[in-house]
Amino acid sequence: MAGSALRRLMAEYKQLTLDPPEGIVAGPISEDNFFEWEALIAGPEGTCFEGGVFPARLVFPPDYPLSPPKMKFICDMFHPNIFADGRVCISILHAPGDDPMGYELSAERWSPVQSVEKILLSVVSMLAEPNDESGANVDAAIMWRERREEFNQIARRLVRKTLGLPT
């Protein structure tokens, strides 16, 4: 019998394939390693990321779902909650106990109740509404707060870039 992490990931994959949430596609990169997934996230409508399709990679720990996966955008991103190297910094991806920023409520943190789908939906809402208290990308946070128009411009340029259009 395969490990429980693997079985749960398979179950989640099945669920995501049968009933995919809008604007999200996700699945293992290769069928013989269920612990590395690729996800495509459509920029939420009505935001500066609208129209973009952002690829990201999810790496699951062996003890998933007891520990959260890691998520990293593999395209250029400019967002207050995304590190420059693409790592996503939202509370759902942090296990209670390790709080890199020291302000997150433990109620929003990772627990086995969460799932890939919930993570991706949180990321979509994070794209729509950045949390400018999180210091993942300070430049982006400041720009988002103070020079919104400039921020929107950069975001739109990124959208065009992910679509392969000239910027």
Place this chain on the structure above:
Amino acid sequence: MQLLISSVCMALTSAVIGNAYYQKKQFYPAVVYITKSNASMAVIYIQFFVIVFMFGKLLRKIFLGTLRAAEFEHLLERFWYALTETCLAFTVFRDDFNPRFVALFTVLLFLKSFHWLAEERVDFMERSPVLGWLFHIRVASLLSMLGILDYVLLMHAYNSTLLRGPTVQLVFGFEYAILLTVIASTAIKYVLHAAEMRTDTPWENKAVFLLYTELVIGLIKVVLYLLFVVIMAKIYALPMFVFRPMFFTIRNFRKALNDVIMSRRAIRNMNTLYPDATPEELRQSDNICIICREDMVNHSKKLPCGHIFHTTCLRSWFQRQQTCPTCRLNILRAPAVNSTALPRAPGAADEPAAAVGAAPAAGQPGPANATGANASPAIAAPDVGLGRANGTPTGANAPPPSFAELFGDANGFPNLGGIPPPPLMPMLAPFMVPPPFAYFTPVPVPPPPMPLDLTKFTDEELRAMEGNQRKHIEERLQLLRNITLMLDSAGILMNQYQGLVARLPPTTVSTSATETTTSATSLADVASTTTLASTTSPVSSAVYDKPSTSTAAAAAAAAFAAKTQEAHQIKSVAPTIAATVTSTSVTDKITIEDLGADEDDVPTVAATDTIAATADAENEDSSELSELRKRRLKFLEERNKSPDSAERAASE
């Protein structure tokens, strides 16, 4: 790329060797020539590393096949750390620096890389859906080969240290010892994973085994590191190069230890306190364990918050965190009260119902029933009153009572633990009832009646009572807490009385009984809540005098009221709360039986005697008490079945 480098290397080496041979024409002079020339030596060294590298690649191909991207990344990362640490180690042993030394370190690094790869591979087992025979053969042979090599090299280092005293071999011996522990834990993990793969059901104890393996290996490693650091510091200098791995090892060990402790606690809680989910509960929920997303057909547990999970899933989660995965209830902080109250609360609630149920309906033979009535609200407040009331007249000739005795042994009560913590509403309710007794209010709170006459006590006895050691204070605090709990439950019970009495069918006698009961109840509520208010706050401040006084005051108030009403028909100083006593004062003729017992024409004096006689006995005789309670519950059941007959009986 690699091919290019190696071929260039090959060409360089052959050029160097060819040049030497061409110049010297003979083997030995050629060797001497090469070793004398720095440039040639550099080429030879590089060739050496390239050969090692190629050999490593070959071994990797044999034992591991192609590396996954993540494996390669991790290997590279760890390799650089190890390399820098090796360079640090060179600084300590700069005197021993020679080609042999470099070669030994290269071998060490080489072996280390394979240990890491083996570790990664075994960890990967958990993630891989299918693994063929090749995988098992490869991993098993790799592990055994590495184990044997580690052992041989460790023994070699050990022997050479014994032979020649501490040299750089000390470092190697230590490194190979650490590597042996790594191999040991990897092998254990491999066996565990392989065993799990062979079974068709999830293996429940695997996580526990893994945790303990980690703990034991961690301990061994920590000991090894500490030993090494001490020895090195004595002989050479502080070995800076092991600090980073040592730090991680100690951190991992601490984490493992913490995990073991916390999970043990949580799992113990889970096993002892939380009920298994019943099939009905499973049907009501969606029957899916939210942790593993699989059906719950086998063992599952219900947490105090009502969420249900697989026992195994919960166990592995509790090794991480001791909270409910769904609602994050901290099960280490919350459990005792919640969980014990859950199964028992219904029973506790039944008792007063039984008592009240008996009131309008004539039931069982008089004396026994009367005692039962007193016993069944076996909550504490009456007990406090009892202790007080009985203590007052007899206190003088009694031996100096301990604090606990004075208040009645609260802990002796069997169902104390089962009394649920007071919900908010019942606690608030009493305040909404205006005290209906004009009589009560003017009664001044009497002074604490505890030591009636201090002169009767000897100095020593007084000192014993005033004990202010930690033990005494703790005892007092415990008592006060118990009293608070008892009063809370008294309040709840009284409210239940009230509610039930209001719903009772009016019968000839019970009309008056109901009136008095209600009014008495509200009075008692007021009394108990005021007491409570004064009790709760000082408890925390560890002042014992005030709370004890005020608690005593309530009880004493009852006794006092009772005394002043001696002209009336006081039947008893029964343990049914101050309320009963006060009710006698108002209605003159209502007796204790009205509150919770039958209206049979029991000769009141007889009843009183029985009560007085049994009152003390009750404290000790909890078996009799529970027997009575059982009888009462049965009676209630019967009554519920045939309300008509009961009513008829009541009116008779």
